[in-house]
Amino acid sequence: MKTVPKLTLEDARGIMDAAEQRSREIGVDMDIAIADDGGHLLMFHRMDGARITSIDIAISKAFTAAAARRSTRSYAQTGLPGGPAYGIHVSNQCRFMVIPGGLPIFVDHQIVGGIGCSSGHCDQDESVAQAGVDAFLRGLKK
Amino acid sequence: MKTVPKLTLEDARGIMDAAEQRSREIGVDMDIAIADDGGHLLMFHRMDGARITSIDIAISKAFTAAAARRSTRSYAQTGLPGGPAYGIHVSNQCRFMVIPGGLPIFVDHQIVGGIGCSSGHCDQDESVAQAGVDAFLRGLKK
Amino acid sequence: MKTVPKLTLEDARGIMDAAEQRSREIGVDMDIAIADDGGHLLMFHRMDGARITSIDIAISKAFTAAAARRSTRSYAQTGLPGGPAYGIHVSNQCRFMVIPGGLPIFVDHQIVGGIGCSSGHCDQDESVAQAGVDAFLRGLKK
């Protein structure tokens, strides 16, 4: 047996608040999803101007980041035609997202979850996700 | 063209807060989903002890209540073997929930969304959903 | 080789007009779908008050009636638990509808399509479908 850290609803609230705040700062309403270490949805918020198609994309980015334990950006190159991971984007019932905007969340090198954002340019999406991760890690150090 | 009311993220926050509070009062952690008038997810929270299988169920209950404009309970009898709606539970890619716990939200007889809860007994699920609806309608009267 | 009759867009318009008119007469807005002899969608209209969940149900009823060459009502009994067709409602990727409201359309004993209606009680759905079939067959006799 081993013991692992686990995100709570309160942890998710803090991550979500920071991500929403960054969205407002950059002026792009987002779909924001937070998954647990199994990739399962913990929390989802759709801001008023966020896209309906991005509901699924945000949730899939959070799933991918948590369950693959890597940023979705890290598959953007290897998942290209000719790359070693080509085809991975249709795995897992097409929920494996290779578009940046999904980030894993680690505590002491142990995966605890992922956050996925969508509705803006992928760099904006990732910036909002990063704000959520950063706020969480800052909170742990207190 | 016609004009219809639409839920905002702030509306969803109020609904979610009331539903979470009811969950804590009855001592059953829930998966709680809120959908817009098209059945699309607006907000989802998983409380710490809520079931992973109930993520999908709560989201599907919110979808069904909003998109069919009726409580999921209203299909529990008609959807039984021999009832006039038998088989409806596998329609809409099996997202049509006939288990109580999904309630539509109307404003001036116009559908604006739905709330779906899951993890407890279906009467508990519906009680939590009702708390969310009630708080929203009370807020409108102020 | 053989020669078969085939529905045209103009045929579908006539069927749809009659079905919409019956819907207005009974005061229940409907989702109405018309399929060709292969069960593939030819025409779909959603009336203003029709349910979103009934989009899929109407299309699946039209598919089932055309492709099984029988009314969806004809499976309501045989598809019950213990009946000879039990389980058929989850076949064809759960598109096999056993709820009344889907009718096949025959010309000289040859299947040419199906019509499926949904949003009311299943008897109302079937009445609207029947109005479409009747108008089509009356038109052929002229």
Add this chain to the structure above:
Amino acid sequence: MKTVPKLTLEDARGIMDAAEQRSREIGVDMDIAIADDGGHLLMFHRMDGARITSIDIAISKAFTAAAARRSTRSYAQTGLPGGPAYGIHVSNQCRFMVIPGGLPIFVDHQIVGGIGCSSGHCDQDESVAQAGVDAFLRGLKK
């Protein structure tokens, strides 16, 4: 709460008539789909020579344009291998279309729906969709 405009069946009829007329003018029968602001199907017509494979494509183009609030063409470049949205074409259960021929419909900068066409070259598809949008917007000015 906010208030938004909503397409009616009569609005959809006008859009469809104009699109069908353009199809006949260019001599290419089309599958034509119109979705509401949530991406849900409002109306679908298959012209006599239109492809069966294009039923799904037209419906998915209408969904994508409405729910992403952008033309499907706008994803044709960004969705290419190496582009920032590569992989988006398999999101939303593979209903996210990146082939031109899907256009969003806006009223006063508010999304009200989308139209998707398929069966010809993608430029023809988009031309037919544009005819539908143009007719609708002309009608509003009257």
